[in-house]
Amino acid sequence: MRISIVGLGLIGGSFAIDLRKAGLADALLGVETSGEHARRALEMRLVDRVVSLPEAMRDSDALLLATPVDAIAAMLPTVLDAARPDQTVIDLGSAKLRIVEPARGHVNRARYVAAHPMAGTENAGPDAALEGLFRGKTVLLCDLDDSAPDACKTALEIFHAVGMKFEFMASDQHDRHAAYVSHLSHVAAYALSLAVQTEEKAGYAVPRLAGGGFASTVRLAKSSPEMWVPIFRHNREQVLKSIEAFSERLQAFKACLDAEDYKKLEALIRDANQIRDLL
Amino acid sequence: MRISIVGLGLIGGSFAIDLRKAGLADALLGVETSGEHARRALEMRLVDRVVSLPEAMRDSDALLLATPVDAIAAMLPTVLDAARPDQTVIDLGSAKLRIVEPARGHVNRARYVAAHPMAGTENAGPDAALEGLFRGKTVLLCDLDDSAPDACKTALEIFHAVGMKFEFMASDQHDRHAAYVSHLSHVAAYALSLAVQTEEKAGYAVPRLAGGGFASTVRLAKSSPEMWVPIFRHNREQVLKSIEAFSERLQAFKACLDAEDYKKLEALIRDANQIRDLL
Numbered sequence: 252m253r254i255s256i257v258g259l260g261l262i263g264g265s266f267a268i269d270l271r272k273a274g275l276a277d278a279l280l281g282v283e284t285s286g287e288h289a290r291r292a293l294e295m296r297l298v299d300r301v302v303s304l305p306e307a308m309r310d311s312d313a314l315l316l317a318t319p320v321d322a323i324a325a326m327l328p329t330v331l332d333a334a335r336p337d338q339t340v341i342d343l344g345s346a347k348l349r350i351v352e353p354a355r356g357h358v359n360r361a362r363y364v365a366a367h368p369m370a371g372t373e374n375a376g377p378d379a380a381l382e383g384l385f386r387g388k389t390v391l392l393c394d395l396d397d398s399a400p401d402a403c404k405t406a407l408e409i410f411h412a413v414g415m416k417f418e419f420m421a422s423d424q425h426d427r428h429a430a431y432v433s434h435l436s437h438v439a440a441y442a443l444s445l446a447v448q449t450e451e452k453a454g455y456a457v458p459r460l461a462g463g464g465f466a467s468t469v470r471l472a473k474s475s476p477e478m479w480v481p482i483f484r485h486n487r488e489q490v491l492k493s494i495e496a497f498s499e500r501l502q503a504f505k506a507c508l509d510a511e512d513y514k515k516l517e518a519l520i521r522d523a524n525q526i527r528d529l530l
Numbered sequence: 531m532r533i534s535i536v537g538l539g540l541i542g543g544s545f546a547i548d549l550r551k552a553g554l555a556d557a558l559l560g561v562e563t564s565g566e567h568a569r570r571a572l573e574m575r576l577v578d579r580v581v582s583l584p585e586a587m588r589d590s591d592a593l594l595l596a597t598p599v600d601a602i603a604a605m606l607p608t609v610l611d612a613a614r615p616d617q618t619v620i621d622l623g624s625a626k627l628r629i630v631e632p633a634r635g636h637v638n639r640a641r642y643v644a645a646h647p648m649a650g651t652e653n654a655g656p657d658a659a660l661e662g663l664f665r666g667k668t669v670l671l672c673d674l675d676d677s678a679p680d681a682c683k684t685a686l687e688i689f690h691a692v693g694m695k696f697e698f699m700a701s702d703q704h705d706r707h708a709a710y711v712s713h714l715s716h717v718a719a720y721a722l723s724l725a726v727q728t729e730e731k732a733g734y735a736v737p738r739l740a741g742g743g744f745a746s747t748v749r750l751a752k753s754s755p756e757m758w759v760p761i762f763r764h765n766r767e768q769v770l771k772s773i774e775a776f777s778e779r780l781q782a783f784k785a786c787l788d789a790e791d792y793k794k795l796e797a798l799i800r801d802a803n804q805i806r807d808l809l
Binding site: 370389471495505521 | 649651652667668706715716717718720723724725727728740741742743745746749753755758773776781784795798799802805808
């Protein structure tokens with residue numbers, strides 16, 4: 252299979268490494284607007300060649316769109332305009348509805364598969380690409396009814412090759428879900444980082460002294476705005492709801508401390524502990 | 531050196547493993563109110579014997595108090611009453627002021643060293659004890675002016691033996707600091723767990739699908755109320771302040787999304803990213 256990867260950052264680069272290793276790709280092409288990233292991707296031999304998007308469309312059986320979600324949304328209609336009946340276009344965006352909706356009713360909609368591989372790190376660019384990043388993780392496949400069976404098969408082959416498990420859901424369900432398990436975690440980490448840095452500036456050498464717990468909780472605050480502003484923009488309503496739900500729980504916690512109601516505080520913590528059974 | 535460890539859980543048990551390995555302890559005694567934990571600690575050979583607190587006082591050169599902070603505060607005056615001039619008592623609590631203050635002016639105050647090893651996991655009990663838990667981590671030593679030089683030396687030997695780096699500060703400064711880098715991280719994780727679980731109960735199989743980012747951010751929500759309610763209680767004022775600072779940043783984030791001010795959202799994220807330079 253000839254595979255093109257559009258966007259050679261953390262996600263695209265990691266797919267390149269594992270697809271090559273799995274032997275699924277006879278040819279691996281890259282599309283990358285950053286000259287620096289393109290150069291690094293070639294140095295690292297992530298892809299065989301870096302080409303333009305029209306060349307990638309011409310010379311590949313499957314395309315993986317691995318750019319920030321706003322760029323995916325902008326390019327998808329054009330990509331589908333040019334899609335051949337034997338070609339599969341897969342997007343890997345972290346918010347789905349505003350990518351999927353404009354493609355609804357497109358004459359080539361069936362060539363397109365909407366996917367969200369639930370894996371990543373806080374780092375960006377080709378140098379962040381990791382072997383085995385997706386192994387054992389889940390890919391959420393959305394609205395498969397709207398994709399052609401052979402396009403679904405190609406997508407499943409690709410995700411299987413990198414070791415992923417499959418889950419299926421509608422795009423709107425995906426976005427609500429992703430708001431809670433992924434986007435909200437980033438918001439919480441960003442807010443924690445900002446709060447701690449304010450203290451730091453006030454003369455407390457806070458982060459230098461921190462243990463592993465703080466590092467773990469704040470890790471996602473290192474994630475880039477280039478990737479995350481578009482995600483928050485695309486999934487704005489659901490993210491706002493999740494922040495509200497989170498704020499309510501935070502206020503409930505604060506209210507217990509305010510009122511020195513330690514019985515209730517203990518009950519809240521015991522409820523929170525149940526995440527053990529769910530992860 | 532004959533060392534007694536009071537409380538054979540995650541922290542006490544991990545000290546037992548590494549102090550034995552370092553060859554610093556000729557004899558290692560344990561004090562443990564839970565019969566089950568005492569039995570496990572002996573099975574695991576964490577300590578040579580489990581004894582009563584008075585026996586531990588009689589038969590050891592140094593005592594490490596590694597129970598929840600309320601139990602430390604309750605036992606410290608009695609322990610100091612019995613402390614010999616050649617004996618060192620070290621507490622390992624995560625909040626200091628309400629442990630240190632009642633000991634101020636005690637005739638044997640100089641035998642006591644207040645310490646907070648900044649290391650741990652979300653697990654509890656002797657089975658959670660980990661070899662190397664403290665290696666490369668920082669121990670905050672508080673109010674050392676109030677401790678006798680030979681007691682300080684003993685404490686430094688013990689923390690050095692398990693591979694820790696030292697930082698020195700006043701108890702009140704410690705508590706403000708710890709609220710931000712440790713206690714607030716736990717509050718945020720508990721609130722995140724509660725918010726996500728509510729969604730889960732509403733029929734969204736949220737956590738099952740989560741990636742590594744969520745797992746990392748929510749990890750501390752598994753931490754037990756037995757340890758954490760007393761910490762929040764002891765450091766209530768500072769934790770309340772840190773929750774307020776965190777809530778403000780969260781609301782600032784939400785306000786950007788509400789107003790669709792993505793330039794400002796990007797600026798907030800860039801500020802949050804600076805945690806990279808501090809960790």
